[in-house]
Amino acid sequence: MFDAVINNISYLMGGYWVTIKLAFFALAGGIPLGILVGLGRISSNKWVYYPVTFYVNVIRNIPLILVIFWFYFVMPIIIGSPLDPFPSAVISFIIFEATYFGEIIRAGYQSVSKGQIEAGYSTGLTYIQTTRYILIPIALRRMLPSMITQSIVTYQDTCLAFVIGLPELIRRATIVDTLEVRSIQLFGFVAIVFLITCYIGSMISRRFEVKAEEGG
Amino acid sequence: MIEIRNMSKWYGDFQVLKDINEEVKQGQTVVVCGPSGSGKSTLLRCINGLEPFQEGEIIVDGVSVGDSATDLYKLRTEIGMVFQRFELYPHMTALQNITLAPMKVRNKSKKEANAGAMGLLQRVGIPEKAYEYPANLSGGQQQRVAIARSLAMEPKIMMFDEPTSALDPEMIKEVLEVMINLSKSGMTMIVVTHEMGFAREVADEIIFMDEGSIIERGTDISFFQNPESPRTKDFLDKILI
Numbered sequence: 072m073f074d075a076v077i078n079n080i081s082y083l084m085g086g087y088w089v090t091i092k093l094a095f096f097a098l099a100g101g102i103p104l105g106i107l108v109g110l111g112r113i114s115s116n117k118w119v120y121y122p123v124t125f126y127v128n129v130i131r132n133i134p135l136i137l138v139i140f141w142f143y144f145v146m147p148i149i150i151g152s153p154l155d156p157f158p159s160a161v162i163s164f165i166i167f168e169a170t171y172f173g174e175i176i177r178a179g180y181q182s183v184s185k186g187q188i189e190a191g192y193s194t195g196l197t198y199i200q201t202t203r204y205i206l207i208p209i210a211l212r213r214m215l216p217s218m219i220t221q222s223i224v225t226y227q228d229t230c231l232a233f234v235i236g237l238p239e240l241i242r243r244a245t246i247v248d249t250l251e252v253r254s255i256q257l258f259g260f261v262a263i264v265f266l267i268t269c270y271i272g273s274m275i276s277r278r279f280e281v282k283a284e285e286g287g
Numbered sequence: 288m289i290e291i292r293n294m295s296k297w298y299g300d301f302q303v304l305k306d307i308n309e310e311v312k313q314g315q316t317v318v319v320c321g322p323s324g325s326g327k328s329t330l331l332r333c334i335n336g337l338e339p340f341q342e343g344e345i346i347v348d349g350v351s352v353g354d355s356a357t358d359l360y361k362l363r364t365e366i367g368m369v370f371q372r373f374e375l376y377p378h379m380t381a382l383q384n385i386t387l388a389p390m391k392v393r394n395k396s397k398k399e400a401n402a403g404a405m406g407l408l409q410r411v412g413i414p415e416k417a418y419e420y421p422a423n424l425s426g427g428q429q430q431r432v433a434i435a436r437s438l439a440m441e442p443k444i445m446m447f448d449e450p451t452s453a454l455d456p457e458m459i460k461e462v463l464e465v466m467i468n469l470s471k472s473g474m475t476m477i478v479v480t481h482e483m484g485f486a487r488e489v490a491d492e493i494i495f496m497d498e499g500s501i502i503e504r505g506t507d508i509s510f511f512q513n514p515e516s517p518r519t520k521d522f523l524d525k526i527l528i
Contacts, residue, residue: 186374189337190433194388194440195364204387208378 075253076260086243094226097164105172112177130170136231139163143235160232168225179214219276288313288475294343305499316476318486321496327479331446335366367437371449373429375421381432382417385439407435411465427458447478481526495519
């Protein structure tokens, strides 16, 4: 029943490895950049705030697939030589996901009431102690579930890199399909791979959500 | 204990506090009342340096708050503050809320801090809630934990900013009882409140503020019976019903 999958399993899983690597680099770059974006969005320095806000608004209002396309086709013109699909996809994802992570971080920060910070100060805690023991733990708890959800979305979005010819899981399933013509089982297999992995991810997210609720 | 002399504060062009003069002696309880927006909360926040002021001076226990050389962090360890909306740290249990500052600021051991915190929870009447998170406590219980949190630093002064305004009526009493006991034990207190029953029972002085100025002060009964300004009379009529 899954003959086309079984016969090509190492080729397909090689594609899944590309998917994993892309998701890993997208998050490894997107989250740190997102932290900077989030800090920029709460900055009181207008030379930081306005450029960062402009960047966030532009990117968040463009479909991801366009960012991937645009970056892949425009960058060679700018830098003078063609980029490989993989680094091109990684950079597009980092640029795109950082805006989403940045907004999660901004919202998490803003969810901490000013009063809780002042309560810390009023007991004699210093700025660093208040940030360390009150602001960061509260903000982190509030944003962790959204961070995990956004990470899952990023992982699913890696599929879109197939439009620039990156041989990730879906791209390879398409290639096998043109040879074997077994669309239902091949794409069914892809769906199952994503279903299982994403489900595990959302279970983890839910655990943190429950924890965040218990601790306020 | 607290001396405020010719103190004024502006937010931009808007003057929120106008030439405030007030003295609070050790062991006294001063009640501050007045309509919202009259500058009561801002006054408290200037006393512990949460907000700066531009003119005059505030001396707390011999230390000038406005002096740029003053260590505000150290000053605040001597002044407890209780907020209208409790402002407990939601990720910590009641006990952890109380022990954070003693451990981090006073470098007390966990054991020592916990023992002190349990004593304070006993004092505010909810020792059984030590391991509960704020989300599982009623408003009155949260406010009592907040009072215990401030007391844990063994402050010389306690300030209360409308401590019962966010509470359901049946919970106001339990918080006021704690405050009355605290006042009777000799704590120096400044309390922004409209609970005139509390004021009658423990206030050594009542001051009435409007539009950033202290427009009336009295030592208790006289304040309620024959207010001098029509503005005070009008306000008292409204809150005393």
